[in-house]
Amino acid sequence: MKGYKVAVVGVTGEVGKTFLKVLQERDFPVSELIPIASARSRGKKITFKGREYTVRALEDFDSFKGIDIALFSAGGSTSKEWAPKFASDGAVVVDNSSAWRMEPEVPLVVPEVNPEDVKWHKGIIANPNCSTIQMVVALKPIYDEAGIKNVVVSTYQAVSGAGAKAIADLVKQTLAWCKALQEKGEKVSPELLKEIQEQLPEAEKFPHQIAFNALPHIDRFFEDGYTREENKMLFETRKIMHDENINVSATCVRVPVFYGHSESVSIQTEKKISPKRAREILSKAPGVVVVDNPQNNEYPLPIYAAGRDEVFVGRIREDRVFKPGLNMWVVADNIRKGAATNAVQIAELLIKENLI
Numbered sequence: 001m002k003g004y005k006v007a008v009v010g011v012t013g014e015v016g017k018t019f020l021k022v023l024q025e026r027d028f029p030v031s032e033l034i035p036i037a038s039a040r041s042r043g044k045k046i047t048f049k050g051r052e053y054t055v056r057a058l059e060d061f062d063s064f065k066g067i068d069i070a071l072f073s074a075g076g077s078t079s080k081e082w083a084p085k086f087a088s089d090g091a092v093v094v095d096n097s098s099a100w101r102m103e104p105e106v107p108l109v110v111p112e113v114n115p116e117d118v119k120w121h122k123g124i125i126a127n128p129n130c131s132t133i134q135m136v137v138a139l140k141p142i143y144d145e146a147g148i149k150n151v152v153v154s155t156y157q158a159v160s161g162a163g164a165k166a167i168a169d170l171v172k173q174t175l176a177w178c179k180a181l182q183e184k185g186e187k188v189s190p191e192l193l194k195e196i197q198e199q200l201p202e203a204e205k206f207p208h209q210i211a212f213n214a215l216p217h218i219d220r221f222f223e224d225g226y227t228r229e230e231n232k233m234l235f236e237t238r239k240i241m242h243d244e245n246i247n248v249s250a251t252c253v254r255v256p257v258f259y260g261h262s263e264s265v266s267i268q269t270e271k272k273i274s275p276k277r278a279r280e281i282l283s284k285a286p287g288v289v290v291v292d293n294p295q296n297n298e299y300p301l302p303i304y305a306a307g308r309d310e311v312f313v314g315r316i317r318e319d320r321v322f323k324p325g326l327n328m329w330v331v332a333d334n335i336r337k338g339a340a341t342n343a344v345q346i347a348e349l350l351i352k353e354n355l356i
Contacts, residue, residue, distance in 0.1 A: 003031025004356065006347075007067045007091065009082070010074035011035040011046060011055060014164060015096055018340035019071050020048050022309075026344060029351070034067060038074070058082055064089040068356050069347050072096055073339065087123025092350055094343045100126040101236060108239050111345040112287040113140045118349045125346055130338025131155050131229065131252065131261055132236040137311040137337075138265065138330045141285040142278060143241060147270025150322065151248045153233060156255045156262040157218060158302060161334045165205040170256055172201050173211035206254070215254040227252060260302025261338060263330040268322035275316045278326055282313050287337070292316050300331035308333055309341045 006023070010016040016037070023030060033048050039057040046053050058078070064070070070086045072079050076099035083093040083100070100106040107117040108126045113136050118125060128136075135153060142148060159166040180196040181188070200209060208215055219228035230250040238244050255262075283290045291300050292314040300312035311332045319325030332338055350356045 003029045004068040004351070005032045005034065005066055006030045007034035007036055007064070007070040007086070009036045009058070009070060009072045009078070010096075012037045012041045012044060013073055014160060014167075014335060015073035015339045017046075018335050019073065019344065020046065022336065022340045022344045024049055026348070028344060028347065036061075038078075064091055067091040069094065069350070071343050071347065073343075083124050091123070092121065092347075092356055093124045094127060094346045095124060096127045096339050096343055098129065098232065100124055101128060101232075102239065108236060109346050109349075110136055110240055110342060111349055112137050112285070114240050114242065115349055118346060118353060118355060121355070125350075127339065127343045127346065128236045128240060129229070129232040130161055130332075130334040131157060131250075131263065132233050132240070133338050133342055134261060134311045134330055134332035134334075135233065135263055135265060136237055136240050137285075137287050137332075138282070138313050138328065139237070139267070140241070141281045141288070142267060142269065142273065142326065143243075145277070145281055146273040146324075148241075148243075148246055148267055149270060150268040151237070151246065152266040153248065153250045154264045155218075155233075155250065155252045156214075156257070156264075157252060158257040158259050158261055158334055159205075159210060159254065160259050161261065161338070162205055162218075162254065166210070167258060169203045169205050170210050170258065173203070173209060174256070176200050177211055210254065211256050213256065216251060218252040218254055226250075257302050259306040259333055259335060260331055261334040262300070262302055264327070265330055266319050266322055266325065266327045268319070268325045272324035273326065275318060275326065278316050278328070282316070287311055288313055290314065290316075300329055302331055305331045305333050307336070309337050311337060 008019050035053045035055045037055050042057040044055040064086045070091045070093045073096040076097040079095045079097045079099040086093050159170045229252040233250040234248040289310045289312050299314035315329035319327040
């Protein structure tokens with residue numbers, strides 16, 4: 001098989017490290033790896049397939065000619081500045097930031113949902129938001145079978161989606177809580193918890209304590225009360241599904257989970273579809289694993305989805321508000337399927353379709 005020269009931009013970040021892991025696990029045909037990060041990471045060492053590489057900064061390059069694929073996870077401003085330079089030199093950029101997602105000339109791709117869209121790329125392909133990816137993977141089989149009018153989704157999103165500082169916040173605050181409880185040796189009470197909260201280390205990432213808490217605030221708020229994260233789920237879903245008539249009302253919440261986003265999804269369908277039929281079609285859908293035996297306490301959990309590439313679906317039942325409609329629980333690893341794995345799958349599609 002032909003090998004490809006692959007650049008990983010943002011290689012020292014959480015998603016960048018996972019890019020390397022997924023490329024190796026899926027035996028992606030990398031003939032040469034180009035690890036790239038910001039200037040502060042210049043000179044760091046990373047290992048890929050048993051070989052050590054030295055990280056370079058974007059500013060170190062005069063040209064990007066010869067690079068076949070560039071996997072970006074370096075933030076929106078970096079992608080806006082540098083992705084066109086890679087593309088103009090002949091690389092295909094798969095970008096994990098939000099910078100290009102809603103650009104009309106840039107495909108927004110989830111391989112299990114709209115693989116055909118890679119064919120019209122012009123050098124840049126956008127990776128959708130993590131919460132959108134897992135939802136549309138679960139929605140697509142339902143959409144094909146019964147159509148979808150409206151979706152109401154509440155997300156329970158892991159701290160890893162907010163980066164290393166967010167993970168550190170949860171670790172430090174949890175350890176501080178445990179230490180304080182051990183020292184107090186008292187029965188938990190609201191008064192004791194308030195006393196401990198006042199002694200917690202200051203958060204680096206979140207505006208409030210994340211340990212033992214839930215924050216209904218991901219990204220910035222708009223005047224209508226919705227957040228940017230919630231708007232992403234609406235507009236990205238419409239673009240990926242090629243249907244501007246789908247309505248999505250989202251409430252996105254950060255919870256004290258390290259890896260794995262969970263979603264409660266209520267769907268109003270065009271025609272009636274039974275929970276049994278939904279289980280049947282979802283169990284055959286690419287990238288989906290149905291875990292739906294609640295009588296035996298079997299349903300998707302983020303602790304089991306962590307480190308996996310599938311989207312797990314359970315609690316499939318008739319919705320009591322939407323008629324006809326379904327309600328289901330959807331879980332996936334936000335760093336893998338929600339970011340790195342989806343991007344690598346896009347790169348694999350490019351090879352399959354002879355688009356590189």
